[in-house]
Amino acid sequence: MQELIEVKALIESAVQKKEMLIVLGDCFVEYWGRAASKLGRGRRMLLIKADGSFAIHQNKHLRPVNYMMNASISCSLNKGNELEVIALKRNPKESLKAVFYSIDFIKSFELEDKHDLRLFGSEAELSKQLSEDLDFIEPGLKPLKKEQHVKKGTIDILAEDRQGRIVVVEVKRRKASLDSVSQLHRYAEELKKIKSRETRGILLAPSITDSAHSLLHDYGLEFFKLDFEIGNPSAKIKGLEKKQKRITAYIEKKHQAE
Amino acid sequence: MQELIEVKALIESAVQKKEMLIVLGDCFVEYWGRAASKLGRGRRMLLIKADGSFAIHQNKHLRPVNYMMNASISCSLNKGNELEVIALKRNPKESLKAVFYSIDFIKSFELEDKHDLRLFGSEAELSKQLSEDLDFIEPGLKPLKKEQHVKKGTIDILAEDRQGRIVVVEVKRRKASLDSVSQLHRYAEELKKIKSRETRGILLAPSITDSAHSLLHDYGLEFFKLDFEIGNPSAKIKGLEKKQKRITAYIEKKHQAE
DNA sequence: GCGATCAGCGGCACG
DNA sequence: CGTGCCGTTGATCGC
Numbered sequence: 001m002q003e004l005i006e007v008k009a010l011i012e013s014a015v016q017k018k019e020m021l022i023v024l025g026d027c028f029v030e031y032w033g034r035a036a037s038k039l040g041r042g043r044r045m046l047l048i049k050a051d052g053s054f055a056i057h058q059n060k061h062l063r064p065v066n067y068m069m070n071a072s073i074s075c076s077l078n079k080g081n082e083l084e085v086i087a088l089k090r091n092p093k094e095s096l097k098a099v100f101y102s103i104d105f106i107k108s109f110e111l112e113d114k115h116d117l118r119l120f121g122s123e124a125e126l127s128k129q130l131s132e133d134l135d136f137i138e139p140g141l142k143p144l145k146k147e148q149h150v151k152k153g154t155i156d157i158l159a160e161d162r163q164g165r166i167v168v169v170e171v172k173r174r175k176a177s178l179d180s181v182s183q184l185h186r187y188a189e190e191l192k193k194i195k196s197r198e199t200r201g202i203l204l205a206p207s208i209t210d211s212a213h214s215l216l217h218d219y220g221l222e223f224f225k226l227d228f229e230i231g232n233p234s235a236k237i238k239g240l241e242k243k244q245k246r247i248t249a250y251i252e253k254k255h256q257a258e
Numbered sequence: 259m260q261e262l263i264e265v266k267a268l269i270e271s272a273v274q275k276k277e278m279l280i281v282l283g284d285c286f287v288e289y290w291g292r293a294a295s296k297l298g299r300g301r302r303m304l305l306i307k308a309d310g311s312f313a314i315h316q317n318k319h320l321r322p323v324n325y326m327m328n329a330s331i332s333c334s335l336n337k338g339n340e341l342e343v344i345a346l347k348r349n350p351k352e353s354l355k356a357v358f359y360s361i362d363f364i365k366s367f368e369l370e371d372k373h374d375l376r377l378f379g380s381e382a383e384l385s386k387q388l389s390e391d392l393d394f395i396e397p398g399l400k401p402l403k404k405e406q407h408v409k410k411g412t413i414d415i416l417a418e419d420r421q422g423r424i425v426v427v428e429v430k431r432r433k434a435s436l437d438s439v440s441q442l443h444r445y446a447e448e449l450k451k452i453k454s455r456e457t458r459g460i461l462l463a464p465s466i467t468d469s470a471h472s473l474l475h476d477y478g479l480e481f482f483k484l485d486f487e488i489g490n491p492s493a494k495i496k497g498l499e500k501k502q503k504r505i506t507a508y509i510e511k512k513h514q515a516e
Numbered sequence: 517g518c519g520a521t522c523a524g525c526g527g528c529a530c531g
Numbered sequence: 532c533g534t535g536c537c538g539t540t541g542a543t544c545g546c
Contacts, residue, residue, distance in 0.1 A: 020317045024367055034524035040373030051318045059278045059369045060309045062327050069320050109282055111317045115298030151469050178410055182440035211409050230294050292539040
């Protein structure tokens, strides 16, 4: 338990020095901006980081109950027995106010950290690997372009099949849902207009929900099951190694299409 | 700086007592599960909460760099000079390991907190208010049902216009984008089939992107501007001012009342 | 448990 | 800047 005037100084110092600041105490929180919220009095943690991210954490959930990123932070004493910590932002205009009635703990830390996360198995990574060789989907499928920006979105992989038809490939790293199908539908329809050529759309995902598959069928699109292994920089896509698998995969695809 | 054996005991005790646990130190982090990641050695904060949420925070960003929710947490000493804190989960199987080489700070807190966030201005709330009286969109528009579950999603508001046509209304609390249009398109198409009646689709949002508006037009759907920004109402559509004021007033009133 | 959707989504990359 | 879209999305609610 500390004097609030001291706490105020500590907060201002930490913010100025861009240290990670941890404050625990009894507080009330109010937000006004993109929406509005109130959080009745209780004990929580306030976490302020170097980049101005401001977060109130309850003792549950991964995400903060109230937050603001890139905030301008200030604090002031109220009536001598309340400490207001305020985060402000504009465009859109937002304000987040935490009123502390008592402080259980406060400390700031300079955290030396040179490394950033290296993530493997992202959709971009999968897409890149896939686009190098599309034969596993069907023989003669030629990649034309990846990350093609069109008016109605960004196409993961653009290809051409043996019959010279345009093929739009949408890659999903997890089970495909209705929105994935809608997405592919948008791209396929736009390309059909642009190229005025026969156009196919293939959804590449580890699995798909029933309703999504039904919608896919309605739209005349195709599903291709994509099994992949993750965990290292050269994550393998099952079926790429064994040529034999192509035939099986092709048959499976035909079967799925029905 | 503390002995790692003590730290281990503190962690286990905090987890057992479901206290909020804060650990700062020099660590390396590795994740394996839905994807895979590695984070080279550096100083960060480990935050463990009562519900088993496990988060590694760098001194930037709102979100943790590595995390797991609902984790089973354990720790062990490695070679006497490393402390491994491990979070495990199954379905899907995931593992997150933080190896600490030194500890800058560790403390756990029992946080008494009786209140939950009360949020105003959510889409559900807006939708509820709107559905009570749809005349502001056009005279004679009668609400039939809200939160109607159909195969291809959940329809915000279902209504009937003066000509007896089915009207699907999709409400968005922020600027409508391509996916909002696709969503509405899905619902409208499905209802068209089910009811075998003429069907309209109206997208209700504060604004819409150009490409989304273009797609909306292609699909034969309609856009209706609804600016409900809290504390910043700007009525530009005739006949909408009253309704907007009502909504804004409602939210403000509710906010004040709490 | 899966499925669908919202979120004050956050964060990134490209125009 | 906005627009689009992925995310180890998380969190909620309905079935």
